[in-house]
Amino acid sequence: MHLTLNESLLNELLPLKNKLFRVxxxxxxxxxxxxxxxxxxxxxxxxxxxxxxxxxxxLEAYSITMIKNYCLDRLKSKQVQQxxxxxxxxxxxxxxxxxxxxxxxxxxxxxxxxxxLPEKERIIVQLREIEQYSFKEISAVVEMPETSVRVxxxxxxxxxxxxxxxxxxxxx
Amino acid sequence: xxxxxxxxLLDRYFExxxxxxxxxxxxxxxxxxxxxxxxxxxxxxxxxxYHQAKKxxxxxxxxxxxxxxxxxxxxxxxxxxxxALTFQTLNPSASEEELNQAAAEQALExxxxxxxxxSKNWQKGTTSVHYLTYWDETTxxxxxx
Numbered sequence: 001m002h003l004t005l006n007e008s009l010l011n012e013l014l015p016l017k018n019k020l021f022r023v024x025x026x027x028x029x030x031x032x033x034x035x036x037x038x039x040x041x042x043x044x045x046x047x048x049x050x051x052x053x054x055x056x057x058x059l060e061a062y063s064i065t066m067i068k069n070y071c072l073d074r075l076k077s078k079q080v081q082q083x084x085x086x087x088x089x090x091x092x093x094x095x096x097x098x099x100x101x102x103x104x105x106x107x108x109x110x111x112x113x114x115x116x117l118p119e120k121e122r123i124i125v126q127l128r129e130i131e132q133y134s135f136k137e138i139s140a141v142v143e144m145p146e147t148s149v150r151v152x153x154x155x156x157x158x159x160x161x162x163x164x165x166x167x168x169x170x171x172x
Numbered sequence: 173x174x175x176x177x178x179x180x181l182l183d184r185y186f187e188x189x190x191x192x193x194x195x196x197x198x199x200x201x202x203x204x205x206x207x208x209x210x211x212x213x214x215x216x217x218x219x220x221x222y223h224q225a226k227k228x229x230x231x232x233x234x235x236x237x238x239x240x241x242x243x244x245x246x247x248x249x250x251x252x253x254x255x256a257l258t259f260q261t262l263n264p265s266a267s268e269e270e271l272n273q274a275a276a277e278q279a280l281e282x283x284x285x286x287x288x289x290x291s292k293n294w295q296k297g298t299t300s301v302h303y304l305t306y307w308d309e310t311t312x313x314x315x316x317x
Contacts, residue, residue, distance in 0.1 A: 110218055132226075157185065
């Protein structure tokens with residue numbers, strides 16, 4: 001009885017693993033840190049009391065909210081360390097053609113543009129463009145109203161477009 | 173789909189006004205069509221990136237270090253054995269008797285050092301016991317008072 005229950009949980013959690021990893025990597029950027037975060041969240045989900053877990057009608061949305069908060073906490077503690085040593089990290093949009101050429105791989109370049117967005121915009125881009133969530137689902141995960149989600153998303157898309165046009169002007 | 177309609181759709185996309193269906197349409201448009209006019213072509217990397225990024229998975233492999241370490245250790249071991257063997261074949265001068273003699277002498281030497289060490293430590297132990305009894309007596313005197 002107990003085994004079958006755990007098995008069903010396992011079947012629910014395993015497909016989430018990749019999604020959680022992608023969200024964590026979008027926020028933390030580092031692959032190793034994203035792996036650690038994913039494992040931590042899976043471990044926590046595994047240990048939640050069954051009665052409590054039954055209350056979540058959507059385990060996926062719940063777990064993505066969990067990993068989002070976990071990653072933001074990690075970033076916050078890191079930023080504290082960074083502000084001690086110097087200024088905040090600046091947006092990494094390539095300033096010139098040579099810089100863009102250096103990155104060669106177009107995917108790497110796009111990833112860099114997205115990862116230079118503020119955290120809120122970054123996670124909304126991840127959920128909308130890559131995981132293809134609806135606005136309703138995103139608003140549940142990021143805990144803000146749909147209208148704000150739309151505002152953040154369009155702001156992010158415009159920034160991405162500007163980065164693309166900048167490169168285009170230099171004839172890439 | 174004609175290009176004019178697509179660039180209009182893209183404008184709406186960047187304003188954040190498109191539905192998920194329309195966004196799928198844009199993605200599929202880029203996946204299907206190659207060599208588009210430059211104003212459309214420029215966004216190809218973006219939508220291809222989104223398409224690819226969804227396939228990224230949690231890495232299943234474990235650190236490569238282990239895989240490298242085992243052949244390296246095996247290689248090292250082989251070299252060591254090789255060196256040992258060549259030394260043995262190059263220096264056949266020491267006969268078996270001589271070796272036995274040397275081994276016996278070595279054993280005796282070891283025995284001696286071991287026992288001197290043991291006796292030294294034994295001495296130490298007994299002197300500490302003396303101190304301990306002394307300590308015991310003096311503290312008793314203190315406590316009496």
